[in-house]
Amino acid sequence: MIKRLLVSIFAGILLTLCSSSWAQFRVEVAGVGMTQIPITIASFRGQEQVSQKISDIIQADLERSGQFRGVGAALRGLDELTRPDLSVMRQSGADALVSGSVTKLADGRIDVRFRLWDVVKEQDLGGQSFAVGSADLRLAAHRAADYVYEKLTGDKGVFSTRIAYVTKAGSRYQLWVADADGENPQSALSSAEPIISPAWSPDGNQLAYVSFESRKPVVYAHNISSGKRRLVANFKGSNSAPAWSPDGNSLAVTLSRDGGSQLFILSAAGGEPRRLMQSGGIDTEPVFSPDGKSIYFVSDRGGSPQIYKASISGAGAERVTFNGNYNISPAISPDGRWMAYISRVSGAFKLQVMELATGNVRSITDTTADESPSFAPNSKLVVYATQQQGRDALMTSTLDGKVKARLSGQSGDVREPDWSPFFKQ
Amino acid sequence: MKRFFVISCVVAMLAGCGSAVPLNDVPVTDASAKSVSGTDAAGIGSTGVQAGGAAGSDLGAGGLASASAAQRTVYFDYDSYVIKPEFQSLIANHARFIKSQGARKVSIEGHTDESGGREYNLALGQKRADAVRSALSILGVSSSQMESVSFGKEKPAVQGSDEAAYAKNRRAEIRYQ
Numbered sequence: 001m002i003k004r005l006l007v008s009i010f011a012g013i014l015l016t017l018c019s020s021s022w023a024q025f026r027v028e029v030a031g032v033g034m035t036q037i038p039i040t041i042a043s044f045r046g047q048e049q050v051s052q053k054i055s056d057i058i059q060a061d062l063e064r065s066g067q068f069r070g071v072g073a074a075l076r077g078l079d080e081l082t083r084p085d086l087s088v089m090r091q092s093g094a095d096a097l098v099s100g101s102v103t104k105l106a107d108g109r110i111d112v113r114f115r116l117w118d119v120v121k122e123q124d125l126g127g128q129s130f131a132v133g134s135a136d137l138r139l140a141a142h143r144a145a146d147y148v149y150e151k152l153t154g155d156k157g158v159f160s161t162r163i164a165y166v167t168k169a170g171s172r173y174q175l176w177v178a179d180a181d182g183e184n185p186q187s188a189l190s191s192a193e194p195i196i197s198p199a200w201s202p203d204g205n206q207l208a209y210v211s212f213e214s215r216k217p218v219v220y221a222h223n224i225s226s227g228k229r230r231l232v233a234n235f236k237g238s239n240s241a242p243a244w245s246p247d248g249n250s251l252a253v254t255l256s257r258d259g260g261s262q263l264f265i266l267s268a269a270g271g272e273p274r275r276l277m278q279s280g281g282i283d284t285e286p287v288f289s290p291d292g293k294s295i296y297f298v299s300d301r302g303g304s305p306q307i308y309k310a311s312i313s314g315a316g317a318e319r320v321t322f323n324g325n326y327n328i329s330p331a332i333s334p335d336g337r338w339m340a341y342i343s344r345v346s347g348a349f350k351l352q353v354m355e356l357a358t359g360n361v362r363s364i365t366d367t368t369a370d371e372s373p374s375f376a377p378n379s380k381l382v383v384y385a386t387q388q389q390g391r392d393a394l395m396t397s398t399l400d401g402k403v404k405a406r407l408s409g410q411s412g413d414v415r416e417p418d419w420s421p422f423f424k425q
Numbered sequence: 426m427k428r429f430f431v432i433s434c435v436v437a438m439l440a441g442c443g444s445a446v447p448l449n450d451v452p453v454t455d456a457s458a459k460s461v462s463g464t465d466a467a468g469i470g471s472t473g474v475q476a477g478g479a480a481g482s483d484l485g486a487g488g489l490a491s492a493s494a495a496q497r498t499v500y501f502d503y504d505s506y507v508i509k510p511e512f513q514s515l516i517a518n519h520a521r522f523i524k525s526q527g528a529r530k531v532s533i534e535g536h537t538d539e540s541g542g543r544e545y546n547l548a549l550g551q552k553r554a555d556a557v558r559s560a561l562s563i564l565g566v567s568s569s570q571m572e573s574v575s576f577g578k579e580k581p582a583v584q585g586s587d588e589a590a591y592a593k594n595r596r597a598e599i600r601y602q
Contacts, residue, residue: 194579196543216574238575241544261548282548328542
């Protein structure tokens, strides 16, 4: 009984939080991809009675991925049980159809059901059902979008993953965790001092970050389900740039404790850091390759900041970037194929994507203040911070730069995005 | 049957997801916050943990611990970590004072202008702080009394995106604890 009461109190707090949180983000798709699957998302039967328009959320998710194009004006009168007239659908230009329903259950939860149809092959591609509290309606829609995305592209969808980022409003800094479309932001930490460099652990349970609350940069790891956090690196001097190893057992960090900014490896459980390598200049921004065998990092050892790659033992450092004299903030896609980074080009800071096998580089934005790229866990999108019309913004982009969505803050600075891994199901 | 199982799993997972991220209520158990002046106290989270305000004790006239920012700040040229000749006497004054106060700890805080990446600027600010630390060290200040840290571009002295603002932000500050 007490437990149930606690649960309902908690749910109440959550609801309050959700409704009071600023409607912080909006999806704006600009640009057109080459091959997009035309899809119709029928208006879910009964969705007017709940707080979220499920079909709109699914469609926005799919369009943001760059792989889908919504067609057919709000189609009504279908649900997951209806066998649609697929030949009519085909004439309207749709290759796929999603129909579904939203039903309030006696226990107060809401049952969201959907079915996916391959219009061309006239095939039922299955469906799912979720009974959720109203606070989780958006998540149910994201799960549905993930199902559709995976069935039709063969890749896992990332719509139910999350993005961590930092805002500065007045003199207040906050670390947030939002849904991958930017909605439903929840505060993980609030501080009067800067917070930078959030980094998800590979299991999605922890965020490492750098906080200046003790008047110096110190690395913490924050368990996002318990809210508890612990010190990871608080050595003499500056502690920064945390990056998790793919197995989650260790972190690479930049420490100045032995002079200069240098790379170290720490056990996630704590203990004495192991120096990775020695250079006369700056080494920072380490990231592990997805196989855990090498580390990419930024170094000015050649006179200007460039991205290098070394083995996990610290040996065999070789330069990876050769264009320009300022290349920083590497992120490696989880499939190991791509490196996103920031390059200074004629005074502008530009997001670049390099195909690692060939070294081919593409500049994928038309903005000039790009920062902090991070890959979606399916390696198909990248999130980054930038400025648009003088305002800070978080953007997602396909790797070819053709489809972008703005997850835009309404007030204050928004920065330092990091895309979560897939969560265990 | 299998489908039912899948649905059950999804439902179970969804049921848990509402609590995946906790609220703002972050217990702070291990933050050893220390601040130099009361105005910098870092209130963390809704738990309202306040940093201890350790104001400099009264040292009387000439105590550099309570010196104005101008007397504690070394400015640097663009992309430079070299201490300019005009700051040598400022550093020498602090070296003398720190050596006379054997128990006194100082923090040397490096800063950059707003141009460029946050982490890379943190490393650049560290270079400036380290430059001041080694200048003090050469003048005989014990390394056990000094800590050089960086704020990168996170704490500009002056707001603005022009060279005048940038010049005021490329700096290292000597702070007494």
